Amino acid sequence: MEMKLESILLPGVDAQRPIVIAGPCSAESEEQVLETARGLASKGIKIFRAGIWKPRTKPGGFEGIGVPGLAWLKKVKEETGMYVMTEVATKDHVFEALKAGVDMLWIGARTTVNPFAVQEIADALKGVDIPVLVKNPVNPDLELWIGAFERLYGAGLRRLAAIHRGFSSYDKKIYRNLPLWHIPIELRRRMPSLPIFCDPSHMGGTRELVAPLSQQAMDLSFDGLMIESHCNPDNALSDAKQQITPDVLDYVLNVLVIRESNQTTENLTALRRQIDGIDEQLLELLAKRMRISREIGTYKKEHSMPILQSPRYNEILENRSSMGKQMDLSPEFVKSILREIHEESVRQQMIIMNDCEKEE
Ligand code: PEP
Numbered sequence: 001m002e003m004k005l006e007s008i009l010l011p012g013v014d015a016q017r018p019i020v021i022a023g024p025c026s027a028e029s030e031e032q033v034l035e036t037a038r039g040l041a042s043k044g045i046k047i048f049r050a051g052i053w054k055p056r057t058k059p060g061g062f063e064g065i066g067v068p069g070l071a072w073l074k075k076v077k078e079e080t081g082m083y084v085m086t087e088v089a090t091k092d093h094v095f096e097a098l099k100a101g102v103d104m105l106w107i108g109a110r111t112t113v114n115p116f117a118v119q120e121i122a123d124a125l126k127g128v129d130i131p132v133l134v135k136n137p138v139n140p141d142l143e144l145w146i147g148a149f150e151r152l153y154g155a156g157l158r159r160l161a162a163i164h165r166g167f168s169s170y171d172k173k174i175y176r177n178l179p180l181w182h183i184p185i186e187l188r189r190r191m192p193s194l195p196i197f198c199d200p201s202h203m204g205g206t207r208e209l210v211a212p213l214s215q216q217a218m219d220l221s222f223d224g225l226m227i228e229s230h231c232n233p234d235n236a237l238s239d240a241k242q243q244i245t246p247d248v249l250d251y252v253l254n255v256l257v258i259r260e261s262n263q264t265t266e267n268l269t270a271l272r273r274q275i276d277g278i279d280e281q282l283l284e285l286l287a288k289r290m291r292i293s294r295e296i297g298t299y300k301k302e303h304s305m306p307i308l309q310s311p312r313y314n315e316i317l318e319n320r321s322s323m324g325k326q327m328d329l330s331p332e333f334v335k336s337i338l339r340e341i342h343e344e345s346v347r348q349q350m351i352i353m354n355d356c357e358k359e360e
């Protein structure tokens with residue numbers, strides 16, 4: 001579907017990269033909202049975010065202040081002149097947010113995965129001219145992400161943008177949500193007029209990762225950043241580890257290097273980021289494979305089985321090299337990699353057999 005999009009920038013917001021959206025994960029109290037907003041406004045931030053309804057993984061946490069918080073956002077607008085933005089996940093959220101004069105909306109990662117929910121939001125927004133930013137679904141499914149834009153577009157919304165906040169994964173990792181940069185890069189190729197924001201806060205999950213991830217997003221020509229900022233991050237009721245104060249945010253933005261490079265180096269950077277993303281996935285998979293190897297080692301130990309099972313090893317080498325051949329990989333290359341991996345697996349299992357190192 002070819003989409004004719006319009007700008008998400010409301011009057012007074014500069015089109016310069018990065019367009020910044022900042023504010024707390026959750027609106028917690030009137031004081032916290034206003035203090036954070038004042039801090040951000042004093043640093044020149046024009047768009048204020050705050051979650052009013054929070055999708056939490058488990059019940060019992062802070063699930064958002066709900067409707068009363070919308071009055072605080074109104075105060076932010078009146079006092080600071082910033083535009084205010086919140087997350088909507090149901091039609092009721094949409095009606096309440098619109099009634100309260102919220103200027104921009106975003107759809108969260110847990111909502112984008114659900115076409116029923118996205119359609120419900122789209123239907124509730126029929127005839128309303130408001131910018132809507134859509135976070136990627138939690139699972140790395142580009143079609144689902146694009147589908148959400150199509151549903152909104154179908155309902156008449158034209159001011160659309162994407163927020164890349166990374167993708168969840170099961171194993172141990174540096175990032176709370178894996179960047180998998182090749183996915184937003186492919187989104188850009190498929191929808192060139194769609195602005196793309198990065199949310200380094202939910203991607204990294206820690207304060208330390210906000211600056212480097214923001215820089216990477218800028219190097220990849222992202223249009224904007226959505227960053228969680230709280231006047232007192234350590235005491236935040238949600239996502240405390242990843243929120244930064246308005247002062248720190250200002251510092252992070254000031255040290256960003258914005259390269260307005262020509263097309264050639266931009267393409268090269270994009271390709272390199274794809275390689276970075278793939279290496280990241282390779283390492284995750286290797287870590288997962290080693291973990292399973294160790295489990296096998298424990299099993300073998302408990303059942304007094306030898307580590308080396310030659311028929312199995314040969315079968316792996318043969319089967320994988322013919323699989324690789326179908327993917328245009330040379331059999332020698334595949335075999336040599338698998339030999340290395342197998343050697344490391346054996347080494348790990350020996351450690352378990354000899355009990356000379358503690359298991360993780
Ligand atoms: C948020 O922005 O606070 C949020 C809940 O993010 P996500 O949907 O990316 O998890």
Ligand code: MN
Pocket residue numbers: 025026202228238239
């Ligand atoms: Mn959050």
